[in-house]
Amino acid sequence: MSNLLSHRCSVGSMSSKMEMNLPKSISDPKMNNNNNNNNVNNVNLNAENNKNNINNINLNNEKLAPKPVLLTQNLAPQQAKKTIIQASTSELLKCLGIYLHTKCYRLRDFQAGDTVMWLRTVDRSLLLQGWQDVAFINPANVVFVYMLVRELVDGDKIDSESQLQAVVLTCLYLSYSYMGNEISYPLKPFLVEDCKEKFWDRCLHIVNNMSSSMLRINAEPGFFTEIFTELKACGTSTPSTGLAPSA
Numbered sequence: 495m496s497n498l499l500s501h502r503c504s505v506g507s508m509s510s511k512m513e514m515n516l517p518k519s520i521s522d523p524k525m526n527n528n529n530n531n532n533n534v535n536n537v538n539l540n541a542e543n544n545k546n547n548i549n550n551i552n553l554n555n556e557k558l559a560p561k562p563v564l565l566t567q568n569l570a571p572q573q574a575k576k577t578i579i580q581a582s583t584s585e586l587l588k589c590l591g592i593y594l595h596t597k598c599y600r601l602r603d604f605q606a607g608d609t610v611m612w613l614r615t616v617d618r619s620l621l622l623q624g625w626q627d628v629a630f631i632n633p634a635n636v637v638f639v640y641m642l643v644r645e646l647v648d649g650d651k652i653d654s655e656s657q658l659q660a661v662v663l664t665c666l667y668l669s670y671s672y673m674g675n676e677i678s679y680p681l682k683p684f685l686v687e688d689c690k691e692k693f694w695d696r697c698l699h700i701v702n703n704m705s706s707s708m709l710r711i712n713a714e715p716g717f718f719t720e721i722f723t724e725l726k727a728c729g730t731s732t733p734s735t736g737l738a739p740s741a
Contacts, residue, residue, distance in 0.1 A: 579719065581726050586636040587613065589729035594658065597649040604655050612659055616666060616683045626676055637718065639669045640725045641711060645704055646696065660687050664696040672708055
């Protein structure tokens, strides 16, 4: 009997020791419930913090991202102003003659109508000989001839009408070569002097000095309009030119 009591005492003392050694969270059920509640609250709090962090990140991204700017502009098409200039072939030939008559002041017997005759004669000759099917002299080509004549004719150095004719026909020859429809043209209608070397020297001078302008007048409408307007303006002042008024 005494052994049984001693055995119960020893078991009781061991159980009390085990209870003393267990942590409160295990030994106390109420504390376990509180801990569980705290853990749930901590999880909810962490989730809320994560949500706030995500919102802060999105807010920062919105601040950093460039915002589109709406630019208001007038989408109505603006019509560019067009300047229309026109002139007939006869009118532009007359303007060219007046230009040469004014520039070559040393030639007393030269008249503006002489220039028109020189150009028309060559053009008609090439038509009759079958070198071309249509006339070369037209407003655009007269403007081209004027551009070359303006460069080559020096009024202070022109001493005779034949010298001026040789220079003008050299410009006409290069105009045919550059603007004409045919591959080549005969040289004879353009020669009015015995020395061909002078003719070719003038041709080389024009090619070396006017190649860029000859390309530009066909590539840039604005440049053509500038030369066209300049030539047409030569007809505003009409001294005694020997030309009948153009219609």
